[in-house]
Amino acid sequence: MPEGKFCNKKPITTEEDLKALLADKGGKQYYEEMAELEVDTQKLRDALRRTCASRTLTWLEICARCGMCAESCFLYMVNDRDPEQVPAFKIQSTLGEIVRRKGNVDNSFMRRAMEYAWARCTCCNRCGMFCPNGIDTGVMFSYLRGLLYAQGFVPWELKIGAGMHRVYHAQMDVTTDDWLETCEWMVEENREIWPGLDIPVNRQNADIMYTLNAREPKHYPEDVAEAAILFHLAGENWTVPSEGWEQTSLAMFAGDWEACKISVENVYAAIERLKPKRVIGTECGHAHRATVVEGPYWAGRPDGKPPAEYIHYVEWVAEALRTGKLKIDPDKKIREKVTLQDSCNYVRNHGLARYTREIMGYIVEEGCFVEMTPNREYNYCCGGGGGFNGIGLFRAQRNQALKAKRDQIVATKATLVIAPCHNCWDAIRDMEEEYKLGIRWSFLKPLLVSMVLVPEHLGG
Amino acid sequence: MKQLLAFLAGPGLIAALLIFSCGLTFRLVRYFRGLDWRLDRVAYRPQMSAGMAGGLHSIFRWLLPYGTHGWRSYPLLTLCFFLFHAGLVLLPLFLPGHTVVLEQTVGFSPPSLPQFAGDALTALSLFGGFFLLLRRIALPETRLLGTFGDYALSALVLLVLASGLLARMQATNYDLWLLLHIAAGELTLILAPFTKLSHMVLFFAARWQLGADYAVKRGGHRRGPCFPW
Numbered sequence: 001m002p003e004g005k006f007c008n009k010k011p012i013t014t015e016e017d018l019k020a021l022l023a024d025k026g027g028k029q030y031y032e033e034m035a036e037l038e039v040d041t042q043k044l045r046d047a048l049r050r051t052c053a054s055r056t057l058t059w060l061e062i063c064a065r066c067g068m069c070a071e072s073c074f075l076y077m078v079n080d081r082d083p084e085q086v087p088a089f090k091i092q093s094t095l096g097e098i099v100r101r102k103g104n105v106d107n108s109f110m111r112r113a114m115e116y117a118w119a120r121c122t123c124c125n126r127c128g129m130f131c132p133n134g135i136d137t138g139v140m141f142s143y144l145r146g147l148l149y150a151q152g153f154v155p156w157e158l159k160i161g162a163g164m165h166r167v168y169h170a171q172m173d174v175t176t177d178d179w180l181e182t183c184e185w186m187v188e189e190n191r192e193i194w195p196g197l198d199i200p201v202n203r204q205n206a207d208i209m210y211t212l213n214a215r216e217p218k219h220y221p222e223d224v225a226e227a228a229i230l231f232h233l234a235g236e237n238w239t240v241p242s243e244g245w246e247q248t249s250l251a252m253f254a255g256d257w258e259a260c261k262i263s264v265e266n267v268y269a270a271i272e273r274l275k276p277k278r279v280i281g282t283e284c285g286h287a288h289r290a291t292v293v294e295g296p297y298w299a300g301r302p303d304g305k306p307p308a309e310y311i312h313y314v315e316w317v318a319e320a321l322r323t324g325k326l327k328i329d330p331d332k333k334i335r336e337k338v339t340l341q342d343s344c345n346y347v348r349n350h351g352l353a354r355y356t357r358e359i360m361g362y363i364v365e366e367g368c369f370v371e372m373t374p375n376r377e378y379n380y381c382c383g384g385g386g387g388f389n390g391i392g393l394f395r396a397q398r399n400q401a402l403k404a405k406r407d408q409i410v411a412t413k414a415t416l417v418i419a420p421c422h423n424c425w426d427a428i429r430d431m432e433e434e435y436k437l438g439i440r441w442s443f444l445k446p447l448l449v450s451m452v453l454v455p456e457h458l459g460g
Numbered sequence: 461m462k463q464l465l466a467f468l469a470g471p472g473l474i475a476a477l478l479i480f481s482c483g484l485t486f487r488l489v490r491y492f493r494g495l496d497w498r499l500d501r502v503a504y505r506p507q508m509s510a511g512m513a514g515g516l517h518s519i520f521r522w523l524l525p526y527g528t529h530g531w532r533s534y535p536l537l538t539l540c541f542f543l544f545h546a547g548l549v550l551l552p553l554f555l556p557g558h559t560v561v562l563e564q565t566v567g568f569s570p571p572s573l574p575q576f577a578g579d580a581l582t583a584l585s586l587f588g589g590f591f592l593l594l595r596r597i598a599l600p601e602t603r604l605l606g607t608f609g610d611y612a613l614s615a616l617v618l619l620v621l622a623s624g625l626l627a628r629m630q631a632t633n634y635d636l637w638l639l640l641h642i643a644a645g646e647l648t649l650i651l652a653p654f655t656k657l658s659h660m661v662l663f664f665a666a667r668w669q670l671g672a673d674y675a676v677k678r679g680g681h682r683r684g685p686c687f688p689w
Contacts (some may be wrong), residue, residue, distance in 0.1 A: 054494025058666055062659040065596070065605035068530060068537070083604040129689070130530040132522055132541075133663055134670035222546050252462070293677060297501035304503030304677055351679020363606075378529065 004033025009040065009152040011256060021163065027156025027390055037152050039110055044103035047147055052099060056143060059135040060096050063088050068221025069137065072130035074380040074404035075120055087127040087137040090116050095144045114153045116143050117255075119394035122386035122401075124344040129377065154254055155391040162248025165259045167225050169266045170214040170246040180242060182217040186225040195459055199228045202274060203239035208316075209248040209276035209308075211267060211291070213284045215423055225447035228283065230317075233452055234325040238431030244270025247281045248422075249290035253387030256300065264295035271307045278309040280316045283443045285343030285385070285421035288312045293350055312346050314420050317444055318355040321362040331449035333365045339372055339414035341405075341428065342379035343421035353377065356420065359444065363451060370412040380404045382419070384427030403432045410437060417441040461635060468642045473565055476646035483653025484661045490666045500673070507676040514675020514687060515668035521689040522667055528689040537595065540588035547585020547621065551578065552645075557628065579628065586621045593618065613657060620644045 003009065012018050016266045023031050069087040070076050075086040083089060094113040098105055105113075123143040128136030148154060149162070150153065164171050183199040191197050200206070208231070216223040231238045244267045251259035271279060281288050292310045296303070320326040340360060346352045353376040360369045372379065383402035405427065409417055419425040419441050428441040494547045497504055504511055521527045531538040552558055554573040562569035573581070593614050596602045623641035631637060651657055674680070 051499055053496050053499050054491050055496075055500050055666075055669060057494075058491055058662055062656055062662050062666060064656070064659065065602060065607070065610050066537075067599060067602040067605060068534060070601045071533065072530075079603070083601040086601045086605065089605050128670060132530065132667075133659060134518065134522075134667040136670060136673075223570075294501055296503075297498065300498070302497065302503060303506045304497075304501075349678045351683025354684065377683075411619065427604070 001029070002038040003152075004030070004037060006030040007037055007152055007159075009150065011044075011166060011259065012159065013166050015167050018163045018167050021156075021160055024156075030156045031393065034111065034153065035107070037107060037110075039105060039107060039151055041103050041105070044098070044105070044147065044151060044361075045406045047150060048099060048103055051143070051146075056095075056140060057099070059133075059137075059140060060092070060099060062133050063092065063135055064133060066132070068130050068132065069127040069135075071266035071444035072127045074126070074383070075122075075401055079401055085120060087121070087354045088135075090120050090449075091137045091140050091144075092444035095140055095147075098144075098147065110148065110151060110153045110270075110416075113144065114148055114155070114349050115394070117141055117148055118133065118155055118158070118387060118391060119397040122384070122388050124381035124385055125348055126344070126378070126380070129348075138223055142252075142255065145253075146257055155387070155393055157390045157392065158250060158387055161387075161390070162254040162256035163260045164252045165249065165256075165263045168437070169243070169263065171248045172214040172218045174214045174218050174246070176242055179217050179245060181220050182224060183240065186221055186228065189227045190225050194232060197228060197232050199224070200239045202242050203237075205275050205277075206239040207236050207277045208236050208238040209271060209274055209279045210238055210282070210294055211245055211270075211279060211287075212240075212282040213248045213287055213423060215248075216282065221320065223282070223443065225444060226449050229449055230326065230445060230452070233454060233458065234320050235455075236325070239274060239276065241274055244268075244273075247287040247291045248321075249282060249286065249295075250387065250390075252286065252290045252294065253390075257327035260290065260294070261298040261300075264291055264298050265422070267295070267301055271310075276308060278311060279306070280311055280313060281446065283313045283420040283422070285345030285423055287422075289345035289349060293345075312352055312355075313351070314346075314352055314355045314359060316443070317448065318358040321359060326448065327453040328419045328448075328451050329453045330360050334363055334416065334451075335365045335368060336416055337370055337412065337414040338364055338368055338418060339370050339409060339412040340375075340415040341372075341382060341417055341419040341421065341424045342375055343419075344379065344381050344385055344426055345421070347379060348377045351377075356418075363447060370414055372408040372412055380408060382421075382424040382427035384430065385423050389423055389426050399430075399434050402427060402434060406431050406435050406437065409439060415439055418444065418447070420444050461639065465635070465642070466640055468639070468646060469561065470565065471665065472646055473561070473642075476649040477566075480649040480652055484658065486651055488661045488665060489660050492497035495669065500669075502669075502673050502677050504676065507680075510680055511676045514680070515672040516688050518671025518674075518689060519664055519667045530689075537592075540595075543584045543588030544592055545585075545588075547581050547588070548617065551581060551585065551621075551624075554578070555582075579625075582621060582625045582628070585619065586625065589614070589618050589621060609656065613655060615650070616644055616648055616651075620648055622644060632643040 006024055073087050077086045094116045123138040123142050125136055125138035161171055173303050187197055187199050249260055249263050292306060296305050340356055383405045384398055388398045417428055417439055419428055420443055525542045526532050555578045556572040556575055559569040559572040596606050621636045627637040627641050653681050
């Protein structure tokens with residue numbers, strides 16, 4: 001069977017197809033069809049010719065097979081040093097083989113490659129820091145995901161995720177109405193405690209345009225409220241767009257580059273429309289990567305920059321604390337042992353480690369903050385990055401992957417983990433469920449709301 | 461044998477050097493011409509100065525023994541790696557035996573190393589190279605990774621070093637060792653542009669690219685003055 005009803009080479013572009021695919025619970029039929037899916041080798045060869053250029057070819061060629069990337073990979077370490085978990089082996093036996101065979105590979109090869117691309121690499125890019133030749137295997141795995149996606153070999157949840165972005169311009173089925181209603185609801189809900197609280201929609205020329213993760217309005221609306229409260233207390237002139245508020249990109253995890261472009265252009269269009277001085281994205285790692293780091297390139301912007309200055313939430317918090325826009329009640333500082341999760345997507349891949357440390361200096365009592373080892377650029381992935389958290393087919397592998405971060409956290413003896421990233425937050429939640437560590441975990445926003453001093457003119 | 465030696469030391473050497481230098485120059489030019497801001501998603505041109513600084517810093521740090529996290533994570537490997545490569549870079553140009561040949565064929569040569577330093581460097585380089593080869597065979601992860609080509613090239617380069625040392629020591633069958641040394645050495649030069657040996661220039665290219673990548677796109681100045689390699 002060349003093309004399945006659900007598993008095929010076509011992206012999801014309509015609500016109807018999306019709902020049908022969602023109805024195939026757990027992707028049962030989807031994966032059955034995948035076992036029969038034909039590889040379009042001509043298309044694969046063409047894709048290689050167009051997109052596999054100098055950098056990737058050189059990386060694949062000059063790999064010295066020295067194995068210095070082995071111990072850098074947390075998946076190698078938590079899988080009993082399985083040689084088949086060495087980054088160089090993983091990429092050479094998948095993308096490397098595809099290139100050497102000029103795309104002439106079969107169905108079973110592609111299904112194995114899919115397992116490697118989504119269950120043996122989270123695209124955390126740590127191995128690239130240990131390679132003498134500067135080979136970034138994570139970047140190549142992301143590229144491989146794109147090749148696999150175009151051939152229909154992508155985990156069920158991520159085919160859905162990419163489809164969500166195409167259909168709803170959000171990673172979940174949150175429509176513009178849903179989003180605006182959530183904003184109104186959160187204002188009503190909180191105005192009594194926070195008089196004057198507002199979520200200004202589509203305000204032109206504001207100092208800040210705020211963008212977020214669709215999970216927040218969908219499942220954690222209090223996060224939207226907390227963002228509003230903190231902007232309100234800091235006295236910011238801010239706004240949210242009615243369209244283009246969703247910053248994430250499951251399409252990036254899926255390797256659906258066309259959907260990535262659609263998503264990010266939607267956000268950039270909001271920036272062009274509302275002309276804010278700058279944009280602040282929520283506490284999410286991959287959303288930042290997708291919109292600030294990779295996004296400009298998907299949108300074809302030659303300077304590699306978004307249309308306005310675009311910063312991560314942790315940069316704004318650090319600045320607000322530094323400038324005194326937000327002040328912490330000294331009596332409410334965190335007094336238990338607390339550690340900090342570095343998100344690969346904005347720490348290793350966007351250099352924001354110093355901002356989160358700066359924040360710790362303001363909100364944690366001296367002597368209570370403990371670093372994980374290793375940390376900052378050298379941190380380990382939470383274990384659920386790159387879409388790993390959301391893929392049912394690879395749940396066992398993901399649970400195994402959590403062990404690296406689990407052991408790091410246990411070694412700190414911390415009881416609270418601050419995780420300003422949705423993926424990391426989820427991974428740590430699942431880790432607690434799976435391994436019962438007796439820890440708590442939190443985004444920054446709820447902690448800040450509970451410890452900021454309310455200025456006098458706002459009733460403090 | 462004498463005729464063969466004369467050929468290898470004369471026209472053979474010139475041909476090998478030409479293939480080597482033209483081939484590697486071509487590889488380097490093709491690498492940089494092939495960089496594509498859209499495909500790589502790095503704004504090379506608009507942010508050239510940041511990219512250049514990050515790229516050069518990345519090369520520099522990795523050229524220092526124990527200069528990076530990566531090198532420091534593998535102390536013995538790093539020692540052997542630098543011994544091996546120091547020999548491979550310095551000996552061809554600065555060994556007294558080589559400077560004489562260069563003087564005769566090319567017309568000029570760099571100053572030569574004292575003989576004892578050359579001998580010591582050759583021995584250390586051989587030691588480093590043997591360790592790297594043994595490590596490649598001994599560790600499960602590198603054993604799985606290694607290809608026939610990797611072993612063949614390692615063996616070839618070790619042969620150049622070993623035969624050179626034996627010839628220098630005037631071992632029995634001096635002529636044979638010398639012939640082997642020159643033939644293997646020239647084969648190495650000829651193969652360099654077409655095999656993984658091209659890393660002798662592409663190392664600089666790929667290292668520059670990743671350094672530039674981090675400086676232009678993945679954090680740059682937000683991180684501080686430079687990337688913590």
